[in-house]
Structure formats: C-alpha cells, structure tokens
Amino acid sequence: MRLAPAALGALRSLPMALDAVVGLGSNLGDSRAMLCEAARRLGAVGEIQAHSALYESEPVGPPQPNFRNAAVRVLAELAHDALLDALLDIERALGRVRRERWGPRLIDLDVLWLAGPAFVSDRLVVPHPELRNRAFALCPLLDVAPEATDPHDGVRYADVLAELGHQGVVELPGTRSSWC
Numbered sequence: 001m002r003l004a005p006a007a008l009g010a011l012r013s014l015p016m017a018l019d020a021v022v023g024l025g026s027n028l029g030d031s032r033a034m035l036c037e038a039a040r041r042l043g044a045v046g047e048i049q050a051h052s053a054l055y056e057s058e059p060v061g062p063p064q065p066n067f068r069n070a071a072v073r074v075l076a077e078l079a080h081d082a083l084l085d086a087l088l089d090i091e092r093a094l095g096r097v098r099r100e101r102w103g104p105r106l107i108d109l110d111v112l113w114l115a116g117p118a119f120v121s122d123r124l125v126v127p128h129p130e131l132r133n134r135a136f137a138l139c140p141l142l143d144v145a146p147e148a149t150d151p152h153d154g155v156r157y158a159d160v161l162a163e164l165g166h167q168g169v170v171e172l173p174g175t176r177s178s179w180c
C-alpha cells in the first residue's frame with residue numbers, strides 16, 4: 001500500500017514511545033522527599049518501568065551539602081522536546097530556581113540515556129554529555145538499565161563505571177526495593 005504524502009507527514013509527526021532513563025538529584029531541603037515527589041510526577045509523564053536505589057554523592061563545584069541521586073526508567077509517548085519540557089515543568093513545580101551552574105539545587109532532572117540512537121537538538125543532548133564522567137549518574141542508571149551502552153561507540157556503561165570507580169558514591173542501605 002502506498003500512503004499519500006499528507007498521510008506520511010501525519011505519521012512522521014506522531015510521537016514515538018521513548019524508553020528514557022531520567023536522572024534525579026537534590027541537595028537542598030528534604031532531598032529524599034523531593035526525589036520521591038519528582039518520581040511520582042514522572043508517573044504522569046509516562047509509564048514507570050523501574051526505580052534505582054537511592055545514592056549519596058559528594059557535590060561537584062563549590063562547597064555545598066551532599067547530593068541524593070536516583071534514576072527512573074520511563075516509557076513515554078512523547079517527542080524528545082516534550083519529554084524535556086515535562087522535566088522542566090516538574091523542576092519548576094517543585095520550586096527549583098536556576099542560579100549558579102554547579103550550585104546547590106532543590107531538584108535536578110536530566111535525560112541521562114535513551115534506548116536507541118543518540119539524540120541531539122538545540123535544547124537536548126542524549127546521552128547526557130557528562131554521563132561517562134559521573135558515577136552519581138552511572139550508578140543509578142545501571143540499576144534501571146543494566147544493559148545500557150553508549151550509542152556512539154557501543155561501550156557498555158557498566159564497563160565505563162568499572163573503569164571510573166565509584167567516586168565516593170554510596171548506595172543508601174535499604175533503598176534498593178523502595179525509597180518513596
């Protein structure tokens with residue numbers, strides 16, 4: 001069957017389901033409650049596939065409290081930009097104010113990785129450009145996507161983490177089964 005150009009255009013504009021790993025971080029206020037609320041709101045963005053354990057990590061940048069980090073794997077019937085907008089909406093709703101780049105934050109949500117090819121636009125770069133340098137992102141990512149590889153070169157993130165080391169990132173006891 002041949003589709004008319006207009007029908008083809010309509011098909012192409014349909015959002016694909018994104019199998020995304022969203023990284024969550026917080027180091028101000030009640031961080032655990034903040035991550036829990038962000039994870040709950042992600043349930044309205046798509047179907048939650050898995051939660052990582054909760055991790056504690058030392059901050060990158062100026063002196064500030066330690067971070068709590070986690071990751072959630074979500075299947076979302078959204079275009080890439082719409083997924084980013086949904087994360088920014090959650091950050092705003094939870095009171096994040098953008099200040100210094102490496103500064104403390106109530107909540108930070110990043111698209112760490114997507115199953116399938118890499119994605120680059122003016123607003124979004126996936127895999128996250130810093131993913132391979134950050135144990136605080138790799139540890140929770142691997143909980144929810146142990147099979148994940150870098151789409152650029154096929155390298156397994158499990159091997160990246162083994163080489164990088166845990167950089168002082170520790171899993172909080174008792175959080176593997178639930179923290180929310």
Ligand code: AMP
Nearest residue numbers: 108109110111112123124125126127128
């Ligand atoms: P930050 O809150 O400091 O992590 O920066 C957020 C901004 O980075 C967003 O407004 C996006 O436009 C941009 N960005 C680029 N790639 C990503 C990504 N993979 N996940 C989240 N934000 C991204």
